[in-house]
Structure formats: C-alpha cells, structure tokens
Amino acid sequence: MFEQPRFYREAWIPIAAGFAFFAYSTGLGFIGWTMSLLLGSLLLASGMAELLWPGDRRIHQFAALAGAIGTVFGLLGVVSLGIGSALLLGALSAASFVAAGHLSVRQEPHAEEVPEPVPTLSLAAKVALDDAILATMQVGVGMPRGDDQVRIRHEVAQARELFEARGWLEKPADYHPLPPPLEAPRIAPARVRSISYERLAFESGYEPHPEEPGRERWLARRANRTAHAWIVRDGDEPRPWLVGIHGYQMGKPRVDLLAFRPEWLHRRLGFNLAIPTLPLHGPRTVGRRSGDGFLIGDVLDTVHAEAQAMWDIRRLLGWIRAQGAPAIAVYGLSLGGYNTALLASLEAELDCAIAGIPATDFTSLAWLHAPPLQLRYAEHLGMSVDTNREVMGVVSPLVLEPRIPHDRRFLFAGVSDRLVPPVQVRDLWRHWERPKIVWYQGGHLTFRADARVIALIEDALRAAAGGAARAAAAPA
Numbered sequence: 001m002f003e004q005p006r007f008y009r010e011a012w013i014p015i016a017a018g019f020a021f022f023a024y025s026t027g028l029g030f031i032g033w034t035m036s037l038l039l040g041s042l043l044l045a046s047g048m049a050e051l052l053w054p055g056d057r058r059i060h061q062f063a064a065l066a067g068a069i070g071t072v073f074g075l076l077g078v079v080s081l082g083i084g085s086a087l088l089l090g091a092l093s094a095a096s097f098v099a100a101g102h103l104s105v106r107q108e109p110h111a112e113e114v115p116e117p118v119p120t121l122s123l124a125a126k127v128a129l130d131d132a133i134l135a136t137m138q139v140g141v142g143m144p145r146g147d148d149q150v151r152i153r154h155e156v157a158q159a160r161e162l163f164e165a166r167g168w169l170e171k172p173a174d175y176h177p178l179p180p181p182l183e184a185p186r187i188a189p190a191r192v193r194s195i196s197y198e199r200l201a202f203e204s205g206y207e208p209h210p211e212e213p214g215r216e217r218w219l220a221r222r223a224n225r226t227a228h229a230w231i232v233r234d235g236d237e238p239r240p241w242l243v244g245i246h247g248y249q250m251g252k253p254r255v256d257l258l259a260f261r262p263e264w265l266h267r268r269l270g271f272n273l274a275i276p277t278l279p280l281h282g283p284r285t286v287g288r289r290s291g292d293g294f295l296i297g298d299v300l301d302t303v304h305a306e307a308q309a310m311w312d313i314r315r316l317l318g319w320i321r322a323q324g325a326p327a328i329a330v331y332g333l334s335l336g337g338y339n340t341a342l343l344a345s346l347e348a349e350l351d352c353a354i355a356g357i358p359a360t361d362f363t364s365l366a367w368l369h370a371p372p373l374q375l376r377y378a379e380h381l382g383m384s385v386d387t388n389r390e391v392m393g394v395v396s397p398l399v400l401e402p403r404i405p406h407d408r409r410f411l412f413a414g415v416s417d418r419l420v421p422p423v424q425v426r427d428l429w430r431h432w433e434r435p436k437i438v439w440y441q442g443g444h445l446t447f448r449a450d451a452r453v454i455a456l457i458e459d460a461l462r463a464a465a466g467g468a469a470r471a472a473a474a475p476a
Helices: 009-023 028-054 057-076 084-109 121-139 147-165 216-220 253-259 262-268 300-321 335-343 362-370 372-379 386-397 423-431 452-472
Strands: 186-192 195-203 226-232 241-245 270-274 328-333 352-356 409-416 438-439
Touching: 009 028, 009 057, 028 057, 028 084, 057 084, 057 121, 057 253, 057 386, 084 121, 084 216, 121 362, 147 300, 147 372, 147 386, 186 270, 216 253, 226 253, 226 409, 241 300, 241 335, 262 270, 270 300, 300 328, 300 335, 300 386, 328 372, 328 452, 352 452, 362 386, 409 423, 409 452, 423 438, 423 452
Parallel strands: 241 270, 241 328, 328 352, 352 409, 409 438
Antiparallel strands: 186 195, 195 226, 226 270
C-alpha cells in the first residue's frame, strides 16, 4: 500500500493536537506548562513536517512518541484541566499516535515475498509503538563521532586485511574457535516476582584474536568478562532444555523471565530454561544502559560482541549437555534472533532453532536508523557500507551456512516491523532455504497477539522434544 501523495491529510491531527496543548498550557504550574509546550511543539513540528516534507522516518517516530506521552499526560491532567479538557487532549494525542503509525505504514515500500500489511487501526497502533521506541533510541543511544569515526574507519580497513589474510572472509566459521568446556559454574538460588530460578555465572575466557583491531579496548571492559545465565529447572528428572536468547537492552532477570515465560515454556511445555545474558547486557553492562556499546556503529566492538556471545553460549550448551539434556532447542527474539541464527550456523546438534523477529544485517540497520547527518559525515570520512558488511560477515547469519537440518529451522516476523525491517527476515528465510515461517500483521513487539506465532513456537518445541524421545527409545 506504498503511497506518495503531495499532502497527507493525517498530518492535520498532530497539528491540531499541538495547538491544543499550547492553548491549555496556562494555569498548569511550571512543570505542566513545560510539558505542554514540549509536547505541543513536538506534535506541531511533526505534523508540519509530515505535511510539507514527508518521507523522513523520524517525523512519525517523534509524532508517535509525543502522542503516547500526550495521551498519558492528558488523562493525568483531569484535576488541573477538568474532565472535558483532559479528555480532549488525551483523545487528540491518541489520534496523533495512531495517525503516526498509519502514515508509517503508508510510506513504507512493500518488500518482495513479504505479505502485504492490511491497514487497520490496530496495525497503525502497533507500528506507532515501534516508532515511539525508535524515537527514544534516537535521543538516548550515544553514537560515535569525530575522532571515533576516523578510528572506526581505520579499524575496519585493518580488520578486512587481517580477515582476508587468515581466510576468514572465505570461511567465516573458522573465525569461531571451539571454546573449552564449562565445568564448574557458580550457581546460586534467586527469586523475582513469583518465579524461583538460579543465577549461573562463569568467567567467559573469550579474547579477540591476536592482532585484531580493538582487542585491548574490548578486554578492558571488566564487567563483561563474567558471563551470566538465568536457569529455571525442576529436580534431577531429565527434561529437554530451551536456551532463550534475549533482545537488545534486555539481560536482566525481571525482563528476561517476562519474555521467556516459565509458566508457559517450563511448566506447560516441560522445558528447562537457560537464558544467557549477551555481552554488554544486564550485569555485564559497561555504559549507562543495558546493551550500550553493542550496536552503536563501532564495527569491531559489534564483531567482538557477537563472537563472545557465540563463545559463551556454546560453553553453556556444553554444560547443559553434561546435565543429561535429551534435547536442546534455541529460541531468540530480535537481537536474540540474530544470535539464534548465528548459533545454528556453528552448532549442528541443536534440535530446533526459532529465530523470532530476527535482525540479520547490522550494517543495513545502522544505515537505516542512524541520523542522516552522521551518515553523511561517516561517508565523507570514507566509511563504506560494503566494507563494513564484509568485515561483519564473520559473525553474519546471512554469510555462514546453517548446520542444523532444514526441518529444524523456524522463523516469525511482523509485516510492518519498524525496528527490524521485514526484508531482513525475508533474507534469512531465503538463506535458510525457505523453512516454515509465520508472518503476522504487526510490529516488532506485538507477536504474542498472534495465535499462529504461539502455535509455531509450541509445535517446533514439541517436535524437538518428541524427536529426541523417539531417538532415545529407538533400538541400537
């Protein structure tokens, strides 16, 4: 439904909302006045930009964010504004939120072999949620600038030369050495909400290869040297295991156990759970927020993060096998979907791999989401999409070949995902030789609302557990 009219009528909704916030800003006290002016300015600026200069994704991202905050602000202002005025501000803000999502859907070209989005208010709201999250990332995630951009370009050039000399560009699987066994991790009981689990920790032992650019900088991150995982299991009874790989900016028990629900995956489906924390996430954080430094455009840091993720998870897999696991499945979300796909290219003995809403090409994501001025500056310094992608190939699930059988590969994705464009999932689906996939009508965070996604996960896990049981019962 890609459209390019001269003027979008929906742009008048945030314009009206912006003027409404200006009109009601007086009499709210300093904090209320400041918030009203800020929200009004964002809504008015977004609406005018959508009307006069449509096409920049950041326009509806900030319109969605302002609409979401304005809806809450309007409803909380009942005491100060009165019920009528508060409801008016809330309604205009909510309409701006939905309008931003609707415009986002209308302006996105359709990708080949991806189902068409069906325009509904529900889809518009789901897409607006993605856009609002992207707006917070535009503001809150630090990006390399100035001298760092020069350093990154030099490191990428050095890495490409080194990787080519050692044959890793031709055989990227050789970049990943087999890690040593994990024999005695530290395990302690813990509890979050009503969930009892175990905190597992061990010294990672990962080091970038000698002479790799950025090696010393990576090893200087001391908190990142210790790997962690959250374990949910019952007694000594042999059960299949599920390794759940979390998404970007997750990595904390309260969040991870909400994403990989033990009441569903452990109690209902009967899997023990192991949820490893990715490098630079959770207790391994080295910045202000979980995940800082993983995906900020510092290419060699991202390469090392992914290499360490594979190293740590493969060590954890060895420990799980030592517990007598009859089957091991891997299920990842977003960044975790990327790592699931990459792991399936290194480990042949997985009983299934479910890549959910997976990113697959970090270079393309950087060029999609980074501020245009920063991209122009990077390109001015000689930064190249092709060279970056070539260096990232040693940790790319689109370059390494999958090692698990075709019938053990599963994917699901949203047709209107704004954080991970559907074309990235489609490319992995093609690379994996078109295994079973579910496309749902939604954005990045709304897959649980689709019954077909839940059915795909359950069918894949039951097949993995059942296949292992049949193999164990078969005569020698």
